[in-house]
Amino acid sequence: MTSQWTAQRVRSTFLDYFKSKEHTFVPSSSVIPYEDPTLLFANAGMNQYKPLFLGTVAPGSPFAGLKRAANSQKCIRAGGKHNDLEDVGRDSYHHTFFEMLGNWSFGDYFKKEAIQMAWELLTNVYALKADQLYVSYFGGSPERNMEPDLEAKQLWLDIGVPEDHIVVGSYKDNFWEMGDQGPCGPCSEIHYDRIGGGRNVRDLVNMDDPDVLEIWNLVFIQFNREADGTLRPLPAKHIDTGMGFERLVSALQDKRSNYDTDVFAPLFTKIQELTGRRAYEGKFGAEDADGIDTAYRVVADHVRTLTFALADGGVPNNDGRGYVLRRILRRGARYVRKYFDVPIGTFFSSLAPTLIDQVGDMFPELAKNQADIFEILNEEEDSFARTLDRGEKLFEQYAARARQQNLTKLDGKDVWRLYDTFGFPVDLTRLMAEEAGLTIDENEFEAARLASKEASKGTKFVSGEALLKLDVHLLSELQNSQVPTTDDDAKYGKGNVTATVLKVVDSTGFVSEVSSGQTGLLLDKTNFYAESGGQEYDAGKILIDGEAEFDVQNVQSYGGYVLHTGYLKYGSIKTGSQVVVGYDVTRRASLQNNHTGTHVLNFGLREVLGDGIDQKGSLVAEDKLRFDFSHKQGVSLPELDKVEKLCSKYIKDNQTVYYKDVSLEKARAICGVRAVFGETYPDPVRVVSIGVPVDELVSDPDNKKWHEYSIEFCGGTHVGKTGEIRELVIVEESGIAKGIRRIVAVTGSAAHDVQRVAQTFSQRLDELEAAIDAIPVAEAEAQAKKLGVELKPLSVSVISKAALTERFNKLQKQITEKVKAQQKAQAKKVVDAIAKYFEQNPDAKFAVLKVEGNPKALTEGFNYAKKNDKTVYLLSVDGDKVAHGCFIADKSASAPEIGQAVSEVVGGRAGGKGQSIQGSGTETSKVDEAIKVVTEKLTALGL
Template identity: 45%
Template sequence: FKPVFLGTAHPRSELAQHRRVVNSQKCVRAGGKHNDLEDVGRDTYHHTFFEMLGNWSFGDYFKEEACSMAWELLTEVYEIPRDRLYVTYFGGDSSLGLSADEECRDVWLRLGVPASHVLPFPLKDNFWEMGDTGPCGPCTEIHYDHVGGGRNAAALVNQGSPDVVEIWNLVFMQYSREVEGNLLPLPQHHVDTGMGLERLVTVLQNKRSNYDTDLFTPILDAIHKGCGGPRYQGLVGDADVGRVNMAYRVVADHVRTLCVCITDGIYPGLSGAELVLRRILRRAVRFCSEVLHAPSGLLASLVPTVVEVLGDAYPELTKNADQIMDIINENEAAFLSSLERGRRIIERTVQQMEPSTNFPAEVAWSIYGNLGFPLDLIDLMLEEKGISLDSAGFNKLALEDAKRKAGGLQAGQLKDINTCLDVHSLAQLRSNNVPATDDSPKYAYTLGQHGQYEFSPCQATILMLYRDQSLQKEVGAGQCCGVILDRTNFYAEQGGQASDQGYMIRSGQQDILFPVESVRLCGGYVVHEVTALETLRAGDQVQLFVDEAQRLACMTNHTATHLLNFALRHVLGDNTEQRGSHVTAEQLRFDFDTKGPVTVEQLQQVEQVVQDMIKRNEVVYMAEVPLTLARRIQGLRAVDEEYPDPVRIVSVGVPVESMLTCDSEAAMQTSVELCCGT
């Protein structure tokens, strides 16, 4: 409804015709301005997923009617005792030139709410903003005292007490926050209210905790059945020894979120909402494994119970239950292999730390980036050991990473180091008969039974190290260097595709990660840019782990460039030629030449062709073919660059072998390209 608030909705649109609306919507708060993730599990009333009940007024009723209707519903329809309800209003802010919302206060007093139950609060509590800019305004909240008994609980309102909890927020949209930070009055006044279903159910079922209602108890029972151990007791804080009850709440909450998001087409991934969901899943897996000591697969086994609880309201959950379980199991298996390694790294680092020092940011960043640990998960693991993270250092590393991504740079390009072998080093390697790197394992991935790609680690030997433009047999701890291996499963940057990232570990030393930040191909040698956390030596045996999420994102975007290339030729004609592309985990760029300008209609046709091919979900075929034979394929697309012999061919929907006969026109009907990427 934001266009209505800002007056940007077209006056003839259906949206602009609404004056009063009521709705229920699925909400996830786990990132951005309204982020409840770190609170979930610690208390009994925050959730990542919840159902929001709302009523809206667009230039129609305002404060008097909104407050009156809310009070009537709660006290007369739901028959909630009036003496258990407290209301708050905006107490003003002199820095913004805003006075207290006395109009709202007076409405509540006229409705019969005692003055002792009508409380002013400052900007942070009673002024609601959608984001850094946009519609905003003062709000009034209705809080419920779970204890009651005639006591005065005014001092507990907005104090984080589990006994006095906000159940309804009525926002009066009066202003628009501009980019400069100033507030401008909206031409019309609007109302946006939100009441969490879970908190309302807690009140109506006369419970003290959301997790004691029938929205959660079946899930908590299923968790107990799946892992054994003590039952859920509703304990919080210091009373919750071992954080078992917190784990119950985290898992119950997070599995609901996973079910709803996956059903709506959001899957655990590398960026945006997908990355947030990935963190939620991994947080749940960690609590299952390390706190509840549950067997693998517990999280997915809870899906049928979630469907039973929510399926009537959201029938789409029932249809997608099997898919949800498969996706959860796949992601859990991937994370469990990293979880134990991360735990050992943290324990080893803590043992080596000086007393009263913070956990080093570099180690935390390595765990965060290379093992996919959410930051709040790292904080929790450190908190359990009574230590804190060097947050300032971590934030600095995060800022550097954001700048790198914004500039389209590889990780190593922010550092003053050149890991590309110069001509003298290449000559020295060859004169010493150091063999070129076998990088064929980069294609040694398989498709699992549920359709997910599986990447195996690669065993390798360090042949030589490269630093300060010279080959070296040994590099000390803390230094960044190039590592040349006899074989690798890492993809080196070439052909417009960004290199893999990941890490290596030394054989027999599982608790130290050597982050691989970028990979380059220099004269047949694959050079891995590595930060040596301990001394590295030629002859060391190592195991290589590719960042699977980053590789998959690059694979997806690379396939998208192939589809786009075919679609452009299909729509614009055979005179369309690719001139380059750039593929990273976050984005893709495709450069091409064609005769004449491209119209909007043609772009829409290109988009439709690509979408149709994606919807058909066709198999992507790959095969190595002698270069001379490959060039005979009709319609084969190849960029003007040097290709190896034999060359790799990638085809969508049609097996490569069927295209190799002289009279085959199969390649004219789909995307077929020479490709050295992944």
């Protein structure tokens, strides 16, 4: 069976089976649920079908009319309500990433067919032994006044499942709910006994036995949970099933662990190749004495989660799902180094291609985005590698201190510092503590976290502004004391530097020591980039390991003295202190992307607009780049498109970025070099060249081909190769002064985000375009109005914005024409109804009519009545409002008085004077009563 049922065949067999049962294959949704803020990650196959279950699917949606579906959904359960992270590696079946095979029915088939198909697939197609399968059904909940699902039980009996293989399930295990309110229903689970052999294990079902595991859950969505907690039967019943792909493969390959299958075997082989350690042996717990088998499982699981998440646009950071991804990478990286004893920095990017080769056919997005995936993995892993040594060393100090004091718990403040300073997620510290025979004091940790958060309030600089500065008096004091200027050569390198504090500054000036408040530190050397040349400053930390942490929020240079301004998070720092200096690599990476991106953009503009453009200013920030240049007119959309495509090509070509200090005279002689007019440059000047070494430029300065490259004078920090930028998207083009234009662009993950936003908005336009003839005109008008409001401030590519705006305007015009046509048709109906009434009742003095139409249609009716000298009162239900009004031919009668009488019945109010009024009410159920009141009023007036 092992050789017969490869993982790939297991998946394709499932999909082919349901295709034969008239199910539509729906590709897996993104594992990053951008449109569902209630979820950290897609954690179940049903997530993308919520609109179908809730009845809110738009008529133009791809899901409109969908009755049956099947797919394999990418799922992550790490963080939030569903979190399997800390179980991964410890047992044979938990994963943070897994595939969920599923089939769905939306108001089509129900329990009987779902049960029959599941049993047929498992026992006839996959040929699992029926006596190793157990099923459960909801046994009811008397305390909740819920009946057992005896229908499901009987259906299992009907297909031949013996009663001793049918288990009564609890509310927790066998009743599924989307939330506190909404669609819900009982479910039947199918469990598999890995061992079999004539035994009956019904008592082990849902008891966390590794050999008796749930493989499939069939959910019967038949109720709606009302606001008062009661269950109300749904008019349309649905089926939602989910089967663990990895568990099914282990069953079909007759393996007692998911990790023993070919889902993981290629990854284990690659891990062994990369590390040179022993082969995977499948040991658990105490049997895995050296921890290597656990490390295999953790690393293989984590690379799956990271690769799929990054392919779908996830980015490790310090917030929400981004922080979960960072935790997973750092947890995995530590396992790599501790248990496999190999350096980290590029390990996961070396392992990920094996996974992509395995599943790229099913999930092509992995291969499409692999360059971005590898770059992010390397950035994150390299960043953690720089702090891991010092963090582990500090952990050992904390652990030793706890043992010396005969404590079994680590101090919560120490655990917080490991997180806050070195980026050690708490679960990673918890794991390290467990390895050391310790636990952590969770209450103390939470108290330290809250205290740190409170202490930081009011200490951070507004908008990053450096409040402490070296003024003329302080600079004079430094020079008179012969304090050397700062050596900042390390700003172009990677890694931390060790430095000496030369001066400490607070609001009073130079001080010998500081322990609180806003502070400035002057060091003998630094790797921080001080703000200059349009590039913003670095941020980061200055540390005395275990004693003090200084949060650097701004860095400025004053006559060669680099001042790091920020505040102390704990401890104290004094003149002469030896410190470790490290910038925030994530912020630096974004700045480098945007700075090299600015050079690429400058080159693209020159190529498209000509040599006449001159740089007039720039800003290189963490979230964007801004470039100002001379140009007499706005850059047209075709020109912007050309610029963006040229930039993209330069980036995709992955050109090397070269830089070198060159004498100013030789640098100015290089053909095609770009410099800011009027800028004073140092001698020597730093030349940054993309695609050609600086030495070649200097050796042959007159070569005309240098004009085909980006060559600039620049002292900023840059990427090593343009491919690291990944993408550049222009999001704004505008004029800021006569003859001066400004372009704003984004790169890297920010560029990916704006493209995703544009794609999502485009899909919404697709849906409305498809639905425009299927939904009421008023609904189409409302949807278009909402889209129009959202489109105006939408931050996307200028090119995309123009295309979306053009599409929206066409759609708006189409809807407007439909509105006019509907209004014309409604008006005609109203006029025809009045004419018909008086034609059939020639002696009638007035007409009180309930018609169909909005207020504009009623107005046409009043105009007709006025033209024909007829007294008419019209009422119409327009959505959730009552539209009403009249024209009274007799000038002696008071239309407002009659309108007020109607408003007293239908609510709202009416306005007008003399012979005409119009009004709007809210009581749609009282129109007939209003008609009676109007008729009595007009009759009493003798009209």
